[in-house]
Amino acid sequence: MKKVMTTTISTLAALLLFASASVMAQQSDYQVQQDFRADYNEITDRINSAASSDDVSDINDQIDQLEADYSGYEELLNAALYPDTFEDRVAILRTSLGGAESNIEVVNELNERIEGLQAEIDEFRTQIAQMDEDSEAVRQRLERxxxxxxxxxxxxxxxxxxxxxxxxxxxxxxxxxxxxxxxxxxxxxxxxxxxxxxxxxxxxxxxxxxxxxxxxxxxxxxxxxxxxxxxxxxxxxxxxxxxxxxxxxxxxxxxxxxxxxxxxxxxxxxxxxxxxxxxxxxxxxxTAFNQNGIELPAFTSENAFNNALNSFVDNASATAREQNEEADVQLYESFSNYWNNTVKSDWGEYLTTGNVLSQGQIASIDVKLGDWARSAEPVSNLMFILFLISLAVIIGLIVLLVTKKS
Structure with missing residues (x-):
């Protein structure tokens, strides 16, 4: 009887010891899962708040440590993380960290650009202010x-x-x-x-x-x-x-x-x-045209200026054709010289880039100047003089013949 009781007690003790060991093992597995999740979440939070390359480097070391600490529990964590795996979660951390690093690089680049832009603006303001000051000083001297x-x-x-x-x-x-x-x-x-x-x-x-x-x-x-x-x-x-x-x-x-x-x-x-x-x-x-003997019709716009030039040239050319006087030649030469040597030579680029006259409008006036030149060209009187001489000779011969017959 005593032997039976001893055997029973031993069996119960063995069962209790097994149960205790099983519970401890379950508690240990659970703790590993909890610790992994806590460490994982901490790293995730650090990735989201990373603000510098030093932060990225520290977090990368922390991921390496996480992988080393829990690699021995991979099967346990695979079961706990299903359908993800331990390797999946580590890869997610590294991918997130790569994205954070890229964002930090973009922000740093933008900050550098902003700082550079601020420096450029400050320098430009300083220089433009100095130029304005110099110009104002000369302008005031002009007024005096x-x-x-x-x-x-x-x-x-x-x-x-x-x-x-x-x-x-x-x-x-x-x-x-x-x-x-x-x-x-x-x-x-x-x-x-x-x-x-x-x-x-x-x-x-x-x-x-x-x-x-x-x-x-x-x-x-x-x-x-x-x-x-x-x-x-x-x-x-x-x-x-x-x-x-x-x-x-x-x-x-x-x-x-x-x-x-x-x-x-x-x-x-x-x-x-x-x-x-x-x-x-x-x-x-x-005023500039008037000072050179060219009185253009009034104008207050680009189109009106172009019309004034064309009107002046057209009217002067028509007058030259009708009168063909020395004054017409002089007016043509005055306009032509001013047009070619000042308007086109000195002002040409400003006229076109400033949208005052187009290249086509300038070319059109050039063509009309050619017509004006031909109209202003003096007509030769040689043929008329020869005709008068011939007529006088004929009349003289007639008078001579009539005199002889008388």
Whole structure:
């Protein structure tokens, strides 16, 4: 009996020990699964919040450690993670980390571009401000000088050179904008819009400043001449062309909250600039022609200017055909010389790029000048003189014959 009881107790103890071991094993397996999930989630959170290349490097080491720590429990984790596997989860972490690294590189690149852009804008503002200051100083000297002093001192020439240098500098800036923004896609515009919030200044603000100064420049009385205003008109045309190509992209990038309004502000400033230039241009052109003995009909627009030129040439050519006087030749030579040596030679590029006259319109006037030249050419009186001499000889012979018969 005692032996039976001893056997029974031993059996129960063995069962209890087995059950305890089984429970401990289950608890250990469960703990491994829980620990893996906790470590996995921690790494996932770190990936989502990664902000630098150092973060990426640390997280990559953490993934390597996770893989090393749990590789011995792969079968257990495969069963717990089904239909995923342990290798799948490690691969997901590495893929997510690669995506985060790419995003960080994009952000870093954008930040570098924004910093570079800010530096460019600051440098440009400094230089353009210095140019404006120099031009203003010369302009004020012009206002204080008499007409004779202006001619002798060359102040107008200096002022003109300052304006030309400023135009070249602005043109280089516009070329840079064209190259940078013309092919920009919508995704890049959105990225720049987000990054540009940290900008203290932006290209749109700079463009508004440049245009405002151009308007002020055109409105001032500075003793400039037709060629100067034609150059302004050409500069305006180039500015407008660049804005037409990149305006909407720049507005979306740097004024994402109100891009339409931002774009319209620049467009309105461009229109105001052209109006200020034209306010001086047409009178300056009329004066220039008048000073060379060419009184054109009144004009206040591109089409009216072209019509005035054609009307003058047509009327002068018709008068030359009818009267054929020396004055007609002199007028032709005066117009032809001024047209070829000043208008086409000195103004030609500004006229065409500023959309004042087209190449075709200039060519048309050239053709009419040829007709005018033929009309103004003096008609030879030699045949008429020979006719009178012949007539006088015949009359003399008749008189002689009549006298002899008498």
């Amino acid at each position: 000088a008499s007409a004779n002093e202006r001619r002798l001192s060359g102040l107008v020439t200096q002022y003109r050179q300052n304006l030309e240098s400023r135009d070249e500098f602005v043109s280089d800036f516009l070329e840079n904008l064209l190259n940078r923004y013309q092919a920009m896609d919508s995704q890049t515009q959105s990225e720049i819009a987000e990054a540009s919030e940290s900008l203290e200044d932006d290209p749109l603000s700079l463009l508004r400043t440049i245009l405002s100064e151009y308007i002020n420049q055109a409105d001032r009385e500075t003793g400039l001449e037709a060629q100067d205003y034609l150059r302004m008109r050409a500069q305006h045309a180039y500015f407008e062309t660049v804005w037409d190509r990149v305006g909407s992209r720049m507005a979306n990038a740097y004024a994402s909250d109100s891009p339409v309004q931002a774009e319209q502000e620049i467009t309105d400033l461009l229109a105001a600039w052209q109006a200020s230039v034209d306010n001086k241009l047409w009178n300056a052109l009329s």
